Amino acid sequence: MMAWTDKHCRYFHRLLTKNALLYTEMVSTGALLHGDLRQHLRFDATEHPVALQLGGSEPADLARAAKIGQDWGYDEINLNCGCPSVRVQRGAFGACLMAEPALVADGVKAMLDAVSIPVTVKHRIGIDRIESYDFVRDFVGRVSDAGCRVFIVHARNAWLDGLSPKENRDIPPLRYALAYQLKRDFPALTISVNGGITTQAQIADHLQHVDGVMVGREAYHNPWLLAGWDEVFYGAAPGVLTREAVEEQMVAYMEREFEEDGTPWSAVARHMLGLRHGLRGARRWRQIWSDHHLKALPARDVWAMARQFAAEEG
Numbered sequence: 001m002m003a004w005t006d007k008h009c010r011y012f013h014r015l016l017t018k019n020a021l022l023y024t025e026m027v028s029t030g031a032l033l034h035g036d037l038r039q040h041l042r043f044d045a046t047e048h049p050v051a052l053q054l055g056g057s058e059p060a061d062l063a064r065a066a067k068i069g070q071d072w073g074y075d076e077i078n079l080n081c082g083c084p085s086v087r088v089q090r091g092a093f094g095a096c097l098m099a100e101p102a103l104v105a106d107g108v109k110a111m112l113d114a115v116s117i118p119v120t121v122k123h124r125i126g127i128d129r130i131e132s133y134d135f136v137r138d139f140v141g142r143v144s145d146a147g148c149r150v151f152i153v154h155a156r157n158a159w160l161d162g163l164s165p166k167e168n169r170d171i172p173p174l175r176y177a178l179a180y181q182l183k184r185d186f187p188a189l190t191i192s193v194n195g196g197i198t199t200q201a202q203i204a205d206h207l208q209h210v211d212g213v214m215v216g217r218e219a220y221h222n223p224w225l226l227a228g229w230d231e232v233f234y235g236a237a238p239g240v241l242t243r244e245a246v247e248e249q250m251v252a253y254m255e256r257e258f259e260e261d262g263t264p265w266s267a268v269a270r271h272m273l274g275l276r277h278g279l280r281g282a283r284r285w286r287q288i289w290s291d292h293h294l295k296a297l298p299a300r301d302v303w304a305m306a307r308q309f310a311a312e313e314g
Helices: 007-016 029-034 037-041 059-071 086-090 094-099 101-114 133-145 176-185 200-206 217-221 223-234 243-261 265-272 282-289 299-313
Strands: 050-055 076-081 119-127 150-158 190-194 212-214
Touching: 007 223, 007 243, 007 265, 029 037, 029 050, 029 059, 037 059, 050 059, 059 076, 059 101, 076 094, 076 101, 094 101, 094 119, 094 133, 094 150, 101 119, 101 133, 119 133, 133 150, 133 176, 150 176, 176 190, 200 223, 217 223, 243 265, 243 299, 265 282, 265 299, 282 299
Parallel strands: 050 076, 076 119, 119 150, 150 190, 190 212
Antiparallel strands: none
8 A cells, every 4th residue: 555545545535434444655764763753644533443554574673663652652663574675675574474474573672662552564475385384383372472452454465576565456366264263373363454455345354353454455445335434344424424524524634734744635535536436427527536637636626616616427
């Protein structure tokens, strides 16, 4: 979800669900230790609960970055051991860390010693052609011995050589049964499943076997899916939220971000292009909100045009 789940995206998603835990895009320890902290870590208070996802492998650097994240107000630190990109591999983190469970355990322990908030791990079920359940079981066992209590399991292998990150999301087969087996073998741990989940029914089915579900790309492309979660999965009262009300709140947010930080509305609007997914008029509505020729106009004027043209197409 690199370059997708930034602060603007998370603000938008929080309008749709008040309870689901949101995650940042992965931020490398180097970016935090040597870069612009405000650029990488600034978030709106309404985003809580929100987890900071780190990429890194050096325990001391992970500990320092985790402490920075806690000081900025994040609710959880998540270590990414699942990203298969070549660039991430060159940095010796992401999915390649699954081959070094002792190093991951050292990193987790260092972070837990540095912070008082939860430290969690997101990982794959295997790397390359290693398809034995024993591999992921031993990884989870070793890292849990270091104190990690929460594991988010992307139920595909990561092929580190020969597949692009996009192909790694589609070609290695999904094997949810391995995530379910982890929960049976480690009943005291919190096990969540991730990968290829697109419907409320699928979420509900997975929750019969594991403790949680992470939804990534479907939540981005079809964000209205999130609007039912508080009622269905958290026991909230039936909602009265409408797409129009969410859009109006996003326009107000765009105006505030422009006034406070000079952020153009287009940097925010790109994250909500799926809001009318499946509705009549959605195509024209998306065209207006993604038309960079309109960037000089105020967000409220673009909003009026989007509604008008969507109504005409619908």
